[in-house]
Amino acid sequence: MSQIFQPGFALYVKLALFAALLVIVGACLAWRGVATDPHRIDEAVNQPVPFSHKHHVDDVGLDCRFCHANVETSAFAGMPPISTCMTCHSQLFTDTAVLKPLVDSWQRGVALHWNRVYQLPDFVYFNHSIHIAKGVGCVSCHGRIDQMPLTRRVASLSMSWCLDCHRAPQKFLRPREEVFDLAWQPKDQDRLGPELVRAYRIDTGRMTDCSLCHR
Template sequence: MTQIFHPRFGLFAKLTLIALLVLVSAAVLAWRGLTNEPHRIGEAVEQPVPFSHKHHVGDDGIDCRYCHDTVETSSFAGMPPISTCMTCHSQLYTDQAVLKPVVDSWQRGVALHWQRVHQLPDFVYFNHSIHVAKGVGCESCHGRVDRMPLTMRTQPLSMQWCLDCHRAPQKYLRPRAQEFAMGWKAKDQDTLGLALLKRYHIDTRRLTDCSVCHR
């Protein structure tokens, strides 16, 4: 009787399946590594300087836009240059050891390397300015930063989390004057939200289209 397959065919087949399994597992792990946020929710992110939003926002009342000055006009909220820090710290606490990296950066002209708190995958399109234009407050995504001695994640920013908001944005919308306020609550969010949907011309039928976030 003629043998159709090579005697070692079974071994080759098993090795091929094992190799495919290893490649698929590696691809899944790589994908998860690329799409996962760099820090867990509630985990303070260590920075070159222990910048406190609690002090600057909560105690001193500095508006978000003073440092994140492109949040209303760009997809990126903006990180303040050292010159913004030195507007105050050329006079205040300049000799403090904790501020030495800031002063050194200013004197040497070398930027500080801040650690990202949020890192969306490259295949996700996110635009800060459109969210601000449509009444989404900073607190909805970033939490009560005015209470954070060190900045941390408070929301997962996962696809499901974003879709929950896109399906019912009226639960989160604010008047433009309150978008940068911390701890603001509407007396009747349901009524206000539905009114703001119309005022901001938000078409909820398109908000869950794939092309909104994946372009």
Template sequence: MAQIFHARSGLYAKLVLVALCVALVIGIAVWRTVTGEPNNEGEAVEQPVPFSHKHHVAEVGLDCRYCHASVETDAFAGMPPISTCMTCHSQLFTDQPLLASIVDSWRTGIPLRWNRVHDLPDFVYFDHSIHVAKGVGCVSCHGPVDRMPLTRRVAPLSMDWCLDCHRHPERAVRPRDRVFTLQPPRPEDDRLGMTLVDAYRIDRRRLTDCSVCHR
């Protein structure tokens, strides 16, 4: 009897199935990145200490740069060392149970491990310093953190979301003296945006190049 199928046809079929599964997984991952599938968006992220931006920013009046010291100079905005926290809490509320982890970290020298709220994929490059230098306010990406008892992500951080801003930078830029204020955009900002894009020498033609975010 003549053999209808090749002896290795079963192996080939398995390889095809494996390839389809891999392609499906990659496709789902890319789709989630582009469309911004939920990644704790709108939900507070659990932290070792329930830090309240609402208290520290809106009530105490701390500037973003007091804790995020490298936001103007580095790609990473920076997280405050325990010594920064203890500037106040060596004297204030030292016996509060909620601050026990802070005090223990100070005494032992073991740093706290904070959980990232805004966590981009490894293949995406983001530089805080260039956005600040070009007049993009913190509130554009992080939302009104001064009204957040617990920090949550308010933007999808999807490719579409980022590209929309890169295509229309005039909607996000503001005078440099307002970059670290957390008030929402004002009506006059729309008229000012186009002027600032030119003043900050923002090259729209390059903002949508793949190499800007994928290096």
């Protein structure tokens, strides 16, 4: 009886399957890297207009909610419409070259496309409003953005990074009236933190449940 497969055929099949597995794993890792890490930490993100948080927040004194109007009530902080920018820039620096994309967008009625700095994958649920309601300050995730001439990411947004806070929220909470004060520092977080956990009725026993972030 003749042999259908050549000697060593099983080895070739195993090697081919192993190579296919490596390709699949590599593709998954590459996708995850693109989905969760669009920019390296501390790398300024190019924008159509080089918006400076330092100028607008630290120098001018704008509150975060002036531009991110939905941050207290929505899952998304929201980006300001061009009309918000033109509240000032219809009169200030309108003729400068650096603001030309902004003015063109306003005059043509075409939205200006900003490049995202923070991006979570679709399988992660995140809600800005609940974090703010529970006393998590902007600084906890965005750093001292009021000191950034160009916006950059300061947190990895990895699962372990999120869990560091969820496992010990008392280390990061602040009074609600201080959430948007980027320079605020607690005098005694060891005392204040547990008090705020109780005041905000945070169920620490559920803070690491999978369903909290993966719905």
